[in-house]
């Protein structure tokens with residue numbers, strides 16, 4: 060078993076004003092508290108199925124998503140609770156979805172791995188490793204063809220890099236110069252398979268660069284590094300009018316899912332990475348720079364816990380979708396009076412996210 | 416005034432119309448542009464509509480079918496051409512796990528208005544990796560519609576409602592039909608809901624689709640010469656199946672032969688038979704029989720290929736055996 064050592068600790072002053080710094084800290088804490096609670100609820104049998112926690116990796120979603128515009132598109136994986144929350148989804152609708160309740164964002168059809176939100180342009184929650192990449196390429200193609208400014212950010216793990224979909228997608232995006240930000244969350248393992256046990260070339264930026272796209276690497280445990288690299292990547296994306304690849308080097312503190320005995324890594328490795336935890340290191344930096352007091356931290360944490368409690372109450376109070384509606388959304392319901400045949404090409408785009 | 420047209424020209428016209436009328440429509444696939452389309456369905460389109468809307472893709476079925484799904488989600492109306500159904504297996508993940516599932520999985524938030532066209536079927540000695548009929552597999556999947564235009568009108572008429580449909584539609588074009596010619600009536604508009612009777616009869620109903628339709632019609636002609644009036648029902652829409660038209664054919668003829676170029680086991684023909692068992696069993700005067708492909712990867716040699724596929728003679732023989 061190879062040792063995966065944590066990179067050097069962050070240094071230098073935080074280049075942000077207090078309000079922005081606290082916002083990012085707040086979002087990391089909200090994810091952390093929500094997920095800690097989710098794990099507990101899983102143990103209690105309230106949440107079922109697969110549950111993949113993001114604990115340890117929060118800086119990546121928070122730092123990257125705060126670099127994006129509200130109308131950019133997001134495509135994520137089954138480890139997407141944090142992305143959904145930072146994007147602006149109600150914690151209650153996320154929690155209710157994990158409960159399988161009718162009030163969940165996908166009415167209980169998707170669960171933890173399939174959070175969707177048309178309003179914030181979150182296109183899932185994809186549980187096929189690599190499955191989101193072609194989708195992101197297509198969303199970006201649509202934006203380009205419609206002369207929209209929006210970009211599509213696509214999150215995926217290091218495991219996805221071995222899939223054909225990764226290579227086909229990077230090639231297409233680069234060939235057609237599409238505005239995709241490929242965000243690779245390299246937490247060093249795909250389930251129990253370490254990167255060097257699955258890749259002949261473990262330098263992921265080199266892979267991306269081979270498709271003729273700019274590639275950056277960022278310390279994914281350092282929210283400042285993540286955010287600044289993401290902004291840099293977006294600048295490059297606009298300048299080069301094509302895709303950009305960013306590798307966020309991060310680490311998952313918890314098991315892959317709730318069914319993982321973690322036989323493939325050493326406790327000491329996890330403990331070493333935990334010393335680089337994105338929340339406590341950032342908290343310490345802000346305190347050292349006089350941008351955060353202990354009282355402020357406690358207030359932020361208390362608010363996060365309250366939000367979690369309210370989300371759980373919302374999910375608990377939720378209802379079950381009537382079984383009579385089981386087949387309701389398999390297909391779009393036919394229009395009231397179907398026009399016989401013929402070109403009906405002028406109809407409004409059903410694909411556009413339906414508001415509300 | 417009807418006019419004479421080939422199946423290929425009819426589909427080409429349909430695509431041309433869609434591209435000309437709706438700026439959201441674009442065509443993508445391997446060799447749809449410079450090459451003019453594997454089967455020349457898009458010849459001249461690149462010059463007329465430009466490379467933005469006639470997109471040659473790399474050889475990456477998974478990638479470009481997935482990209483088309485994304486583009487549909489993003490407000491476009493892509494038509495994706497996959498060279499053959501065999502190659503569509505490389506894209507099956509995106510079709511089944513994303514396009515078909517997205518609407519339900521997202522609680523109705525996102526639908527995927529995508530059209531995928533592909534060639535299907537045997538009969539050209541292309542052997543086991545270019546000749547299969549897998550539309551029955553696709554028809555198994557909730558969340559998509561599956562069409563099999565088998566006539567000039569349907570080649571001309573089914574694309575527009577497929578593009579107007581808010582959900583993914585997969586169109587199977589049997590390669591054996593591309594060069595057939597026929598009269599396109601003035602009103603060629605088509606629905607994508609119903610089966611259609613292509614020949615009236617009363618003694619036996621032959622239920623079929625796609626490339627087997629001309630074979631069923633030829634068999635019906637032979638049978639008529641021998642005093643047996645066969646009705647021929649063209650399913651047209653393989654998912655959702657038009658159960659009512661199937662039941663009506665059973666009620667009218669009381670004997671049924673299902674003709675399907677798919678392999679017998681687990682075939683679309685099996686599904687048609689199951690529906691008859693469920694809803695029209697007591698209307699039958701004889702057990703339903705079927706003529707399917709032999710359960711073998713389609714072979715190259717012509718005599719073997721012919722032997723593997725449904726043929727008019729096999730249909731005639733099946734009917735006569737059933738009539739006793």
Ligand SMILES: Cc1ncc(C[n+]2csc(CCOP(=O)(O)OP(=O)(O)O)c2C)c(N)n1
Pocket residue numbers: 138186187188189215216217218219220246248249250315
């Ligand atoms: C196509 C596919 N193959 C296998 C799996 C099973 N699986 C789920 S997650 C996972 C590991 C993926 O690792 P990575 O991409 O690094 O993401 P991480 O879980 O570390 O966030 C595997 C193998 C799957 N969901 N999809």
